[in-house]
Amino acid sequence: xxxxxxxxxxxxxxxxxxxxxxxxxxxxxxxxxxxxxxxxxxxxxxxxxxxxxxxxxxxxxxxxxxxxxxxxxxxxxxxxxxxxxxxxxxxxxxxxxxxxxxxxxxxxxxxxxxxxxxxxxxxxxxxxxxxxxxxxxxxxxxxxxxxxxxxxxxxxxxxxxxxxxxxxxxxxxxxxxxxxxxxxxxxxxxxxxxxxxxxxxxx
Numbered sequence: 001x002x003x004x005x006x007x008x009x010x011x012x013x014x015x016x017x018x019x020x021x022x023x024x025x026x027x028x029x030x031x032x033x034x035x036x037x038x039x040x041x042x043x044x045x046x047x048x049x050x051x052x053x054x055x056x057x058x059x060x061x062x063x064x065x066x067x068x069x070x071x072x073x074x075x076x077x078x079x080x081x082x083x084x085x086x087x088x089x090x091x092x093x094x095x096x097x098x099x100x101x102x103x104x105x106x107x108x109x110x111x112x113x114x115x116x117x118x119x120x121x122x123x124x125x126x127x128x129x130x131x132x133x134x135x136x137x138x139x140x141x142x143x144x145x146x147x148x149x150x151x152x153x154x155x156x157x158x159x160x161x162x163x164x165x166x167x168x169x170x171x172x173x174x175x176x177x178x179x180x181x182x183x184x185x186x187x188x189x190x191x192x193x194x195x196x197x198x199x200x201x202x203x
Contacts, residue, residue, distance in 0.1 A: 002196045002199050002200040002203070003032065003033070003034065004028075004032070004033040004034070004077045004078055004192050004195040004196055004199060005033065005034050005036075005075050005076050005077045005078070006025075006028045006033040006034065006035045006036070006076060006077070006078045006079070006080065006188075006191070006192060006195070007035075007036050007038055007068065007072050007073065007075070007076035007078070007079045007080075008021045008024050008025050008028070008035060008036070008037045008038065008079075008080045008082065008188075009021075009038050009039075009040060009068045009072075009079060009080070009081050009082070009097070010037070010038070010039055010040070010081070010082040010083065011039065011040045011082075011083045011084065011090075011091055011093045011094045012039070012058055012062065012082075012084070013054070013055050013058060013084060013091075014054050014055065014058060014084075014170065014174055015054070015057070015058045015061065015174070016084065016120045016168065016170050016174075016176060017082040017083055017084055017118070017119075017120055018039075018058065018061065018062055018065075018082075019176075020082040020118050020120070020166065020168070020180070020184050021037055021080075021082045022037065023181050023184040023185055023188070024080050024082070024118070024184050024185070024187070024188035025037045025188070026185065026188075027184070027185035027186075027188040027189050028080075028188040028189070028191070028192050030189075031188070031189045031192045031193070032192070033078075033192045033195075036066070036072055036075070036076070037065060038065065038066055038067065038068035038072055039062055039065045039066070039067055039068065040067070040068055040093050040094050040096070040097040041067050041093065041096070041097065042059065042093060043092055043093050043096060044093075054174060068097060070100075070101055070103060070104050073101065073104060073109070073110065073113070074104060074109050076113065077113065077114065077195045077198070077199050078113065078114040078115065078116075078147075078191050078192060078194075078195035079113055079114075079115045079116075079144075080115070080116050080117070080118070080187070080188060080191055081094070081115065081116070081117040081118070081135055082117070082118040082119070083117070083118075083119055083131065083135065084119065084120045084121065084131075085119055085120070085121045085126055085127040085128055085130070085131035086127075086131075087127065088127035088130040088131065088134075089127070089130065089131060089134050090131050090134055090135055094135070098135075098138050101142075105141070105142055108143075110142035110143060110144060111142070111143035111144070112143065112144070112145060112198060112202070113139075113142065113144045113145070114144070114145045114147050114191060114194050114195040114198055115136075115139045115142075115144045115145070115146055115147065115191075116146070116147045116148065116149070116165055116187055116188075116190070116191040117132045117135045117136065117164070117165045118132070118165045118166040118167065118168075118184060118187065119131040119132050119165065119166075119167045119168075120167065120168045120169070120170050120176075121167075121169065121170070122169065122170050122171075122172070123169060124160075124169050124177075126169070128162065128167035128168075128169075129162060129164055129167065132162075132164040132165045132167070133164060136148075136164070145194070145198060147190060147191045147194040147195075148163060148164050148165060149162075149163065149164075149165060149166070149183070149186065149187045149190060150163045151163055152190065153186050153190075155182045155183055155186050156183050156186065158178075158179055158182065158183065159178050159179060159180040159182070159183035159184075160178050160180075165187065166180050166183045166184045166187050167180075168180045
């Protein structure tokens, strides 16, 4: 089997996307990949974070998670992004991370990376699909290969049937409404499998 390096890159304010990232990492590791779980740099003022108990708890829970770097992207054969939606788009924290990758993009180091994405919002039509598509637009500029789940497995329908990537609704209590764990794990396994095909074809 061709060994795949997978970076799971997330931004999480309330803990949801951190959980999605952990599920993805678990499945990818079981599928034989070398996995790095990485967060993007927080940009919000400390005073704002400290005034929100959920946000503060997430920062504390993820304090030991490494911050993603360009070197991590160079290392990775595949990347899974997990990000909440902000007005139908990705948050500024994730956008900045993508925006500062001009160096590796210009040198061709993003070409043929296999990518997939997941998202969350506080209502069923809160922009999850648009957020994933906005991220995929950047990936097309990178020359990356998008491994969307489509409708390739019945497990996706239990999670709401988003063909672009697993998405979840988070209730006011902070709990996920849809049952998405299996869909996340399937998406991670599929991403690793596609990356194996691409990497083996380039050997």
